[in-house]
Amino acid sequence: MIKLSLQSLCYRDTFRAGKIDLYGIIDRAAGLRFDGIDLHSGHFASTEPAYLEDLRLRCLRRGLHVCYIGVSNDFGKKGADLDKQLAMVIRWVDVAAGMGVPMVRVFGAWVPQGEAEESVWPRLVETTKKAVAHARERRVALGLHNHNHGCIPATGAQVLRLLDAVGDPYYMHILDTGQYRGSPGASKGDRGKEDPAHDFYGSIRTSAPRAVHVRAKVYRIASGEERWLDYGRILPVIKQTGFNGWMSVVFEGQDEIDEETAVPLATAYLRSQLTRHGM
């Protein structure tokens, strides 16, 4: 069956307001009877071994599997800035290895203003290869997360291109249901509107067979049903691939309702959709 995981960024605003820490988020996930949790690197209070072991044991005691650590890198930068991005990914790969977390989520590249997408590709591929070489040595997978907002890869074809250009068993794919070009959750400047010029459901169809993890975005859940993404369309596509892994609940509708209200609604909604589709 598909197992549900809580992405710690569901509590982005509560965390920023200092009202919850990672321990609290883990407890919240257990309270909602999640099967796992994804930890965003920005939510770690430190990377001291004692703290990391404490987090790991807390998750285990509560029956939660840690699916991945999320790192927000940008391999579109240049020179020393790019080196820093690579060093950051490498550092979090080491943290994941120490905690026994099997995967680190990485992005591709933001395309700098004035530069063409195509000219960014060579340094994106080359830097990713370096990161993957380290990840392979530490036996941690890097999970490529599709991402729009001026990033690549932002389409299914671009995800496949990057996966194939890197071509390593430790480089895998994390499919984000709301981050393909054309999605109402990721359209540049026009949030909430699907861009029909880009078939984002088609992108999901293209990359889903390569996914080892799915991030299920939820943007508008006040009614108890997600309004921006059509899970009645998305889930059958994922089901068809035979996917049997982890699916994260990723709530990003803080501009509609608060996180305390939204996360249980989003969780109940996704569970009911998974049951409905026999997944």
Add this chain to the structure above:
Amino acid sequence: MIRVNLFSLSCRKPGPGGQVDLARVIDYAAELRLDGVDLEARQFASKEPAYLEQLRLRAFERGLAISYLGVRSDFGRAGAQLREEIDRVKEWIEVAAYMRIPLVRVIGANVPAGATEDSVWPRLRDSFREITEHGRRHAVRVGLHNHNHGAIPATGDQVLRLLDEIDDPYLQHIVDTGQFRGSPGASGQQRQEGRVAGEELYGHIEATIPRASVVRTKFYRNGDGRERWLDYDRVFGIIKASGFNGPLSIVYEGHDALDEEVAIPNAVGELRSLARRYGV
């Protein structure tokens, strides 16, 4: 929610190599759309890093978490034999660490002829202390598995006593629904068709489940889709009341009566349907 895993020893049919192939067990668990797979040490073809890593990645890519690695042990032995038991468990703790499996399942002690439970207890406790310490060094927890057939701990009280005497976050408990006193399936007992678990069994499960990381769900006779020696409807009532949110590990031991290829899917069906019904 409750996850359902497959324990590899449920699969006993040898592959083309003459042995059970763990890679095939992992594939089978994925075909059954299970949530995880738990591996028995005796079924590993080797401890070579490349083999271990290949198994780990195979499970990961199929969305299966490995919740524990099962090791046989008998801390009722004495002298050099006891040392061998302890050292073997330690070796497998290191394998688990390499594979990033968070828990190693360990059995307690057989009570040798002429000895008493009380006389065996100190070496049982000291052995667990030693392996738990080794577990901590490698960030792997030890999972105490209740086990009957003249072994200890075989009751809820004995499990709690051992956990409390050691009192260490790296020592956890793995409930086995068929291995407490009162179960007709406890190994070593004369099996008689038609026997069902006594009242006592459920009391032991209820006593220890609040301390459990994993529940091993035994299946002995489930040809019609429902386990007959143990009452899983009742076990799920206990699970629900306890708030347990970890994995169930299917352990099939009815090979003398029914083919595993029929019994294991039956067990999956029964556990999934009870999990839905109890809303766990």
